[in-house]
Amino acid sequence: MMNALLRKLERFETLTRGERDAVEQLCAGAVHHRGDEQVGQAGTIPILLHGFAYRFKLLSDGRRQIHGLFVSGDLCRHIYGHLAGQGECGVRTLTPSLVASVQVTTLLAVMEEHPRIAKALWANTVADDALLREWVVSLGRRTAYERMAHLFCEVFLRLRAVGQAEGESCDLPLTQMDLGDLMGLSTVHVNRVLQQLRRDGLIALKGSQLTIRDVGVLSRAADLDPSYLGLDTLPSSGRTGTARAQIA
Amino acid sequence: MMNALLRKLERFETLTRGERDAVEQLCAGAVHHRGDEQVGQAGTIPILLHGFAYRFKLLSDGRRQIHGLFVSGDLCRHIYGHLAGQGECGVRTLTPSLVASVQVTTLLAVMEEHPRIAKALWANTVADDALLREWVVSLGRRTAYERMAHLFCEVFLRLRAVGQAEGESCDLPLTQMDLGDLMGLSTVHVNRVLQQLRRDGLIALKGSQLTIRDVGVLSRAADLDPSYLGLDTLPSSGRTGTARAQIA
DNA sequence: CGCCTTGTTGAATACTGTCAATACACGTGG
DNA sequence: CCACGTGTATTGACAGTATTCAACAAGGCG
Numbered sequence: 001m002m003n004a005l006l007r008k009l010e011r012f013e014t015l016t017r018g019e020r021d022a023v024e025q026l027c028a029g030a031v032h033h034r035g036d037e038q039v040g041q042a043g044t045i046p047i048l049l050h051g052f053a054y055r056f057k058l059l060s061d062g063r064r065q066i067h068g069l070f071v072s073g074d075l076c077r078h079i080y081g082h083l084a085g086q087g088e089c090g091v092r093t094l095t096p097s098l099v100a101s102v103q104v105t106t107l108l109a110v111m112e113e114h115p116r117i118a119k120a121l122w123a124n125t126v127a128d129d130a131l132l133r134e135w136v137v138s139l140g141r142r143t144a145y146e147r148m149a150h151l152f153c154e155v156f157l158r159l160r161a162v163g164q165a166e167g168e169s170c171d172l173p174l175t176q177m178d179l180g181d182l183m184g185l186s187t188v189h190v191n192r193v194l195q196q197l198r199r200d201g202l203i204a205l206k207g208s209q210l211t212i213r214d215v216g217v218l219s220r221a222a223d224l225d226p227s228y229l230g231l232d233t234l235p236s237s238g239r240t241g242t243a244r245a246q247i248a
Numbered sequence: 249m250m251n252a253l254l255r256k257l258e259r260f261e262t263l264t265r266g267e268r269d270a271v272e273q274l275c276a277g278a279v280h281h282r283g284d285e286q287v288g289q290a291g292t293i294p295i296l297l298h299g300f301a302y303r304f305k306l307l308s309d310g311r312r313q314i315h316g317l318f319v320s321g322d323l324c325r326h327i328y329g330h331l332a333g334q335g336e337c338g339v340r341t342l343t344p345s346l347v348a349s350v351q352v353t354t355l356l357a358v359m360e361e362h363p364r365i366a367k368a369l370w371a372n373t374v375a376d377d378a379l380l381r382e383w384v385v386s387l388g389r390r391t392a393y394e395r396m397a398h399l400f401c402e403v404f405l406r407l408r409a410v411g412q413a414e415g416e417s418c419d420l421p422l423t424q425m426d427l428g429d430l431m432g433l434s435t436v437h438v439n440r441v442l443q444q445l446r447r448d449g450l451i452a453l454k455g456s457q458l459t460i461r462d463v464g465v466l467s468r469a470a471d472l473d474p475s476y477l478g479l480d481t482l483p484s485s486g487r488t489g490t491a492r493a494q495i496a
Numbered sequence: 497c498g499c500c501t502t503g504t505t506g507a508a509t510a511c512t513g514t515c516a517a518t519a520c521a522c523g524t525g526g
Numbered sequence: 527c528c529a530c531g532t533g534t535a536t537t538g539a540c541a542g543t544a545t546t547c548a549a550c551a552a553g554g555c556g
Contacts, residue, residue, distance in 0.1 A: 012331050057385050059471050067384040080367070083260050084375035085478025087382055119328070122370055125377070127332035132380050134335055136315040137305050139387035140432030144544075175502060184388030186545050191504060223307050230333025392512075423534065434513050439536060503552075510545070519536070526529080 003027055004049045004162065005100075008073035011230070012123035019114050026110060030100035033093050035173075039076070040091045044101040046076040051097025052173050056181065057089040066182045067132070069155070072162045078125055079107060095173045127230045134228045139184050142223065144193045147183045150222035152203060154229070156212055161231045172210040251275055252297045252410065253348075256321035259478070260371035267362050274358060278348035281341050283421075287324065288339045292349040294324040299345025300421050304429065305337040314430045315380070317403070320410045326373055327355060343421045375478045382476045387432050390471065392441045395431045398470035400451060402477070404460055409479045420458040 006023050009015065015023070030049050033039055039053065040046040046053070048070045055068035055076060067089070070076050076091045078084075082104065093099070111118035131154070138147045152172075159170040174182070176190045183190070197203050202218050204211040212218050219226070254271050257263065263271070278297050281287055287301065288294040294301070296318045303316035303324060315337070318324050324339045326332075330352065341347070359366035379402070386395045400420075407418040422430070424438045431438070445451050450466050452459040460466050467474070 012328075057381070057473075059385070059389060061471075063389040065385040065388040067381045067388075078374045078377060080260075080371040080374045081378075083371040083478075084378055085475055086374070086378040087476030088473055089381070122373070123328040123331040125370070125373055126326045126328045126334070129326060129373070129377055129380065130329075130332055130334040132377065132384065133305070133315045133337070136380065136383055136387060137307070137313040139384060140313040140315075140429075141307060141311045176504095177502080181388075187502090188504085188546080189544055192544090195504085223309075225305075225335055227333055228335030230331075424536095425534080435534090436514080436536085437512055440512095443536085497556100499555085501552105501554085503550105505550080506548090508546085511543080513542070514540085516539095517537085520534080522532090522534100524529100524531085526527100 004073035009120040013120040027100040035095045047100045049098040052094035064181045169211040173208040252321035257368040261368040275348040283343045295348040297346040300342040312429045417459040421456040
């Protein structure tokens with residue numbers, strides 16, 4: 001299987017042989033983590049090569065908000081976060097995962113040497129930003145029902161783009177509590193909304209397997225605008241091209 | 249008065265004379281806009297040199313969510329957004345503003361020639377990302393009351409950092425409807441929460457002038473963690489230093 | 497088998513939104 | 527100077543959404 005980070009970066013910039021080697025090199029020291037384990041030492045950027053992880057913040061009274069959900073190929077923290085200040089937040093795995101914890105200094109050196117890698121990493125940062133903005137829209141203005149539908153569409157489409165969906169199904173290793181902390185809802189309410197979605201025939205969810213009956217219908221229920229994903233809208237099996245001219 | 253973009257970038261990277269000139273050059277063609285006016289043609293990045301603006305998204309039935317609030321020195325859209333896909337969203341001014349609408353191609357050329365400017369711009373992107381994450385936390389897990397308090401703290405501290413606060417007061421050119429679309433609340437509820445904040449003696453708000461009685465008290469009510477702002481926590485008159493070592 | 501986590505359910509409560517009416521401020525035109 | 531219109535702020539009553547609390551079911555694991 002192709003290196004997940006490489007695949008991700010090539011979504012933004014076609015890389016040369018040497019650049020690809022450099023990227024592979026970065027991932028060389030990747031280590032396996034168990035599920036529900038904190039990752040990302042100070043001074044490193046955790047890159048998720050396989051598995052699921054999330055980024056969250058705790059309020060002083062224990063309330064938790066998840067503000068990032070990561071799949072294969074995702075950077076779990078941003079480059080230059082040390083310059084920008086990024087609040088206190090943690091990164092944890094959801095499932096057993098393969099993660100490369102790259103030293104920030106190493107990464108900076110690689111970017112220095114390979115400007116095109118730097119460019120792709122920057123574009124990646126911006127793509128994550130778009131996801132986050134859409135998340136804000138969901139939390140602020142979508143109903144719980146739409147929010148859930150939207151989340152499921154997003155996860156499914158992202159996983160499909162990295163070849164981790166089979167047909168209409170994908171893995172979704174989140175408890176109802178996790179879903180609540182993701183979407184700003186209580187566990188109980190998540191449960192009820194989930195039942196409604198099932199009753200309406202939009203999804204099936206057993207264990208950690210999510211099945212979407214009809215992506216079109218679900219995305220309409222979610223009021224989803226697929227352009228924010230930066231993926232070719234509804235490819236049937238992943239892999240997006242490289243060049244893409246677009247509205248500003 | 250110093251160029252607002254320059255000030256912003258030097259928060260992340262000290263620039264040489266030539267670099268500063270290049271930045272000034274970028275802003276040379278800035279034009280004045282009236283309040284409540286759309287900015288940012290396709291293919292350009294709007295840079296706000298003076299005034300207030302916001303970035304928002306409309307759902308299909310007209311619900312609006314604001315997911316970015318800009319003050320002097322802010323980029324209203326991200327570089328490489330054209331590669332990443334960034335959803336459909338608009339940028340509008342809130343007040344009469346001075347904005348430089350820089351061609352993406354121009355900006356790319358400048359970054360090519362001045363890597364340190366590129367670096368600062370990237371760090372700026374990451375700083376905005378941190379703001380957005382905190383916004384997600386607010387929308388997802390803070391009560392309406394905390395959310396408002398948090399927003400007021402953030403705006404005040406950001407404005408103070410660019411020298412636009414006087415003592416405990418700053419400008420806040422937002423209607424209650426805007427505040428609602430910012431914080432995911434209805435106008436009516438915004439009104440009630442505002443009254444509560446006033447009754448509790450935390451803020452005063454007349455016209456577009458916000459006065460904070462005690463930043464410490466308000467930020468405690470907001471459960472605010474100042475590290476996400478990337479500003480020296482509570483400087484009394486703005487300007488932050490340049491070097492900053494920090495937790496990852 | 498018993499413990500622990502996760503999922504499910506009901507009832508009561510709290511929070512937030514909607515609707516509709518009224519008040520206020522400002523700028524325009526008479 | 528005043529009448530009027532528009533946009534904003536405020537209020538009350540009511541409906542709807544979501545949370546809390548508490549209990550119980552189901553499955554995995556030692």
